[in-house]
Amino acid sequence: MAYTREDLVALQQFYSNQLLNDTVPFWFPGSFDTEHGGFLLMRDADGSLIDDDKAVWIQGRATWLLSTLYNTVEQKQEWLDGAKLGYEFLNKHCFDSDGQMFFHVTRDGQPIRKRRYYFSETFYVIAAAAYAKASGSEEAAANARRVFGECIAYASGEKTLPAKFTGTRPTRGIGVPMIMTNTAQQLREVIGDDRCDEWITKWISDIETYFVKDDIKCVMEQVAPDGSIIDHIDGRTLNPGHAIEGAWFILHEAKHRNNDPHLIELGCKMLDYMWERGWDKEHGGILYFRDVYNKPVQEYWQDMKFWWPHNEVIIATLLAYLMTGNEKYAQWHKQVHEYAYSHFHDKENGEWFGYLHRDGSIAQTAKGNLFKGPFHLPRQEWYCMQTLKEHLLK
16 A cells, blocks of 8 residues: 555644644643642553652653754744743752763652663753753853763773673664664764764674574564574564654654655665564554564563553654555554554544553553653654654655
8 A cells, every 4th residue: 555645644644733732732731740840750551650669761752852843833932831841840850960861759859779781971962952942041052062972882891881791692782773873873863963963873783783683584583793683582573563663763864865865775774673572463562572483582571562652663664654655554553553553542632552462452541650651652752753744744
């Protein structure tokens, strides 16, 4: 199948309507914490609060979202005011005395937990950069670039964090080059940074060199330092939705680089490999974990359907179709879009449920927790809306 121009117009209108009249109103302004700053985002299906703790990842992501909406959709004072709540809370409460960020804090910002990686920092970078553009704050821009420098130091090995594992079985993970690529892309696009292009090139090269396995048509989550497969349960575990998220980051970079043919080929190849491994041919939807050799997976949630992989696959399939015209990507996009909006979307209260059983039934009703909040879904709807708008203007 192919999408007609009328189909693409309808999709653009659908994503715009979902974002602005369903997803964003579920969260804002009701989640603004005007007493302590930041956002109260741990919500049940009806929006009621189930916990008032704050996940630092999600504080940063929500700040990014509100700033981005202000920058690209409408200069709505409510969005800018909300972004300021988030940005100031991050600065005031979410950095430890050693400069590293926390992962989990109380409502009033008392620290609960740190993690052994720096993803809180990457979400701070995109939040501060987007807020800098929205507010005109030079301080926020400087903070975004400074913390990006810290992330580069961690990613390159110049600085290290406490190790979770011993050195017995060293690994490298795809998560670092993936998240750093997207962090650099967003920093470059909103306020600019001369370091971004060179580092993005390196991180994409790392993904292609170490994780993309053409011989077995697969994208690995973790490998040995030389890129070889670690034939143990953890080393064999695949996350198809995560790899496909990496695929669209690469397609996005291809578009930035005047439709670079090598990057288009790489991104589409990653999508092809992991769609084949991840799409549930019996029930529909994207399976959470798979084993590279089709052996049993350790995690008990391996065959569940989580919200965020579907957001990433919706973006990747749409982007691949618009960039290549290959009709299979239109078919895949239609499949994942229809599955996701018929199973995850809460038609009564808005937004999406986060967790489904393999058969598509709802596993639990939370819309917000330490990992789920206003990011993957609104980013998907925003990105698809903007990409289609741009495409239709050609």
